[in-house]
Amino acid sequence: MKSNDPILVIEDEEDIRQMICDILEDDGYSTLQASNGNEGLLLLRKNPDFRIVITDLLMPEKEGIETISEIRKDFPWIRIVAISGGGICIPESYLNLAKVMGADATISKPFGSGELLSVIEELNR
Numbered sequence: 001m002k003s004n005d006p007i008l009v010i011e012d013e014e015d016i017r018q019m020i021c022d023i024l025e026d027d028g029y030s031t032l033q034a035s036n037g038n039e040g041l042l043l044l045r046k047n048p049d050f051r052i053v054i055t056d057l058l059m060p061e062k063e064g065i066e067t068i069s070e071i072r073k074d075f076p077w078i079r080i081v082a083i084s085g086g087g088i089c090i091p092e093s094y095l096n097l098a099k100v101m102g103a104d105a106t107i108s109k110p111f112g113s114g115e116l117l118s119v120i121e122e123l124n125r
Helices: 014-026 037-046 064-074 091-101 113-123
Strands: 007-010 031-034 052-056 079-084 105-108
Touching (some): 007 014, 007 037, 014 031, 031 037, 037 052, 037 064, 052 064, 064 091, 079 091, 079 113
Parallel strands (some): 052 079, 079 105
């Protein structure tokens, strides 16, 4: 059973952000998009009904670790999925830090629709 609560996708690369939303929407979820952590937190403050946030870790303006930390503090009930392709470091180090900061799940880019949907379904239980 899909929740009617939208999933917030925070990702600075528009094509990746749209791909994630397409995968989720094709599976029956509703989504909202933000291009960085500041934008995502503004949306959360306007609409605290989100149950799940998917956030990239390396973004301009406000990066993912800081975003996760703020979501954890202000919206402790929201489940967080951190995604990263790594940048100059190996993605695992960023994803491990995201876990320490409060992410409920992590996914390394590139990922397939099956991996994304199984993580979302697990968090919706």
